[in-house]
Amino acid sequence: xxxxxxxxxxxxxxxxxxxxxxxxxxxxxxxxxxxxxxxxxxxxxxxxxxxxxxxxxxxxxxxxxxxxxxxxxxxxxxxxxxxxxxxxxxxxxxxxxxxxxxxxxxxxxxxxxxxxxxxxxxxxxxxxxxxxxxxxxxxxxxxxxxxxxxxxxxxxxxxxxxxxxxxxxxxxxxxxxxxxxxxxxxxxxxxxxxxxxxxxxxxxxxxxxxxxxxxxxxxxxxxxxxxxxxxxxxxxxxxxxxxxxxxxxxxxxxxxxxxxxxxxxxxxxxxxxxxxxxxxxxxxxxxxxxxxxxxxxxxxxxxxxxxxxxxxxxxxxxxxxxxxxxxxxxxxxxxxxxxxxxxxxxxxxxxxxxxxxxxxxxxxxxxxxxxxx
Numbered sequence: 304x305x306x307x308x309x310x311x312x313x314x315x316x317x318x319x320x321x322x323x324x325x326x327x328x329x330x331x332x333x334x335x336x337x338x339x340x341x342x343x344x345x346x347x348x349x350x351x352x353x354x355x356x357x358x359x360x361x362x363x364x365x366x367x368x369x370x371x372x373x374x375x376x377x378x379x380x381x382x383x384x385x386x387x388x389x390x391x392x393x394x395x396x397x398x399x400x401x402x403x404x405x406x407x408x409x410x411x412x413x414x415x416x417x418x419x420x421x422x423x424x425x426x427x428x429x430x431x432x433x434x435x436x437x438x439x440x441x442x443x444x445x446x447x448x449x450x451x452x453x454x455x456x457x458x459x460x461x462x463x464x465x466x467x468x469x470x471x472x473x474x475x476x477x478x479x480x481x482x483x484x485x486x487x488x489x490x491x492x493x494x495x496x497x498x499x500x501x502x503x504x505x506x507x508x509x510x511x512x513x514x515x516x517x518x519x520x521x522x523x524x525x526x527x528x529x530x531x532x533x534x535x536x537x538x539x540x541x542x543x544x545x546x547x548x549x550x551x552x553x554x555x556x557x558x559x560x561x562x563x564x565x566x567x568x569x570x571x572x573x574x575x576x577x578x579x580x581x582x583x584x585x586x587x588x589x590x591x592x593x594x595x596x597x598x599x600x601x602x603x604x605x606x607x608x609x610x611x612x613x614x615x616x617x618x619x620x621x622x623x624x625x626x627x628x629x630x631x632x633x634x635x636x637x638x639x640x641x642x643x644x645x646x647x648x649x650x651x652x653x654x655x656x657x658x659x660x661x662x663x664x665x666x667x668x669x670x671x672x673x674x675x676x
Contacts, residue, residue: 310392312339317400320347324588328397331494344379404462412669415466419585420483424456473586473607494658500595502573510536512575517543521582527552529629572596594650597643
């Protein structure tokens, strides 16, 4: 049996056209296997410069503008399902969409790191139909998704059968993989750069923070409405299609930071009394980054937050997606004495080194099982 260091490995991902949790997983896999080529539909090195030293191989979709990414799920499905990766011992697909559909020959192990069953076909379908995020072309997106969703769900289920092993990024995703794909999976939480967020000195915590891409399902509007009602200071970090609507909702205690760099982000979290996480996320790397800064998280009681929020220790939950429920949880949290040391210690289990170890263990187990067949 080959050892993991002797394997010829390929990495596959949906796209590399921005910075997010999925891209951080690809970066960690690239650092584990620096010689492995990365196959993807589209790559924009101007928007993500983490892979300058990598062998990134794009599909023919690269010839199209990356701004068309949202319009391309059917074309990505066609492209990845015809991508035959020969000559590799191990293929790792990092995918929340179509990349899991790649073909590998008999004898090659395919491990899929699943960020979620494809959102726009499954549990976020209604949200995409309500607000596709295409501006004046929303009607086209609704028409197309409505017509194609049934055949694409069938295709997506078939594609999810191709990997030998599926890894879920949270308990929430594991349950959705079982629900929509009928498959078992192992949980490996995504890698978080814990050390980067740990404060070197104690800072004055005088405001609250929320951060993320500003789309309707993130429910940043709940946070803005609650803090406007309580007249408490909230810094909203990020940008996105929902930005203008959020600005109109905001009262005088709400401030917006649309261009906070990766370097400046840790200080934002280290100076916060609490991080507000009001949506349902598959995992929520940004919330764990806040924990690494010793900052408690006030989260909606759903999604990936269920794995790392311990009420009274690392934060608080609110059970209903309403302004009243968030306001009540926030008020309760303000009278609690959270221990920053305990919060930071909890975040350690989501470090890059823990991710690497668990991925290697999964690979080694797959190799052992494959050698016995």
